[in-house]
Amino acid sequence: GELIIDGDAGDHAGYQMRGGFVVVTGKAGACPGYRMIAGTVVIAQGPYDHPGLEMRRGTVVLLDTAKPTSGNAAFAEEGTFELTAMRLVSKHLRTLGVDAQPPYRLLTGDRLELNKGEVWQRI
Numbered sequence: 001g002e003l004i005i006d007g008d009a010g011d012h013a014g015y016q017m018r019g020g021f022v023v024v025t026g027k028a029g030a031c032p033g034y035r036m037i038a039g040t041v042v043i044a045q046g047p048y049d050h051p052g053l054e055m056r057r058g059t060v061v062l063l064d065t066a067k068p069t070s071g072n073a074a075f076a077e078e079g080t081f082e083l084t085a086m087r088l089v090s091k092h093l094r095t096l097g098v099d100a101q102p103p104y105r106l107l108t109g110d111r112l113e114l115n116k117g118e119v120w121q122r123i
Contacts, residue, residue, distance in 0.1 A: 004096060014041035017058060025098060033060040036117065040089070044098055048121075055110050055117035061089065062121045063100050069121055075109035086120060 002021045005013075011029035014022050017039040024032070024042065030049040033041045036058040043051070043060070046067025051060045053072065062069055082102040090100040100122065107119040 009043075013043070014039065014058075014060075017041065023093065023096060023098060025096075033058060033117075033119075036060070042089075042093065042098070042100070052107075052110060052117050052119045054113055056114045057116045059118045059120065061086075061100070061104075062119065063098070065122050069107075069119065072107075072109065074111045074113075075107040075119060076111070078106040078108055080105045080123060 005024045008026035009024045009028045011031060012034040013024055013028040013032040014036050015034050017036045020039045022041045025044050027045045028043045031053045032043050033052045033055050036055045038058050040059045044063045046064035048062050048069040050072050051062060051069055080103050086102050086104055093100040103123055104120040105123050109115060110117055
């Protein structure tokens with residue numbers, strides 16, 4: 001399913017998600033994507049406090065280029081990418097009125113879990 005939150009969300013947006021697509025057009029509280037198992041959480045405005053903490057799989061997309069994510073030692077930076085999948089996500093978000101043009105930098109982790117989660121930070 002798809003959930004659009006038109007405004008701000010509280011702490012742990014996407015807590016233990018098992019699939020689906022959540023878009024927060026405002027700010028999220030601490031730890032968006034906390035303990036996520038699968039799915040995608042998109043947060044439009046920063047600051048971003050420890051996104052994807054204890055995430056097993058899934059994707060957290062951070063769109064605010066002016067507010068970088070706070071560090072999390074359990075994630076590793078993999079580089080800057082313009083993947084086709086992110087262009088498709090960007091195109092879908094544009095239909096919702098959310099600007100999400102690439103490029104993105106990729107962080108992978110949580111290394112304390114399965115290490116299959118992704119955090120995409122728009123740059």
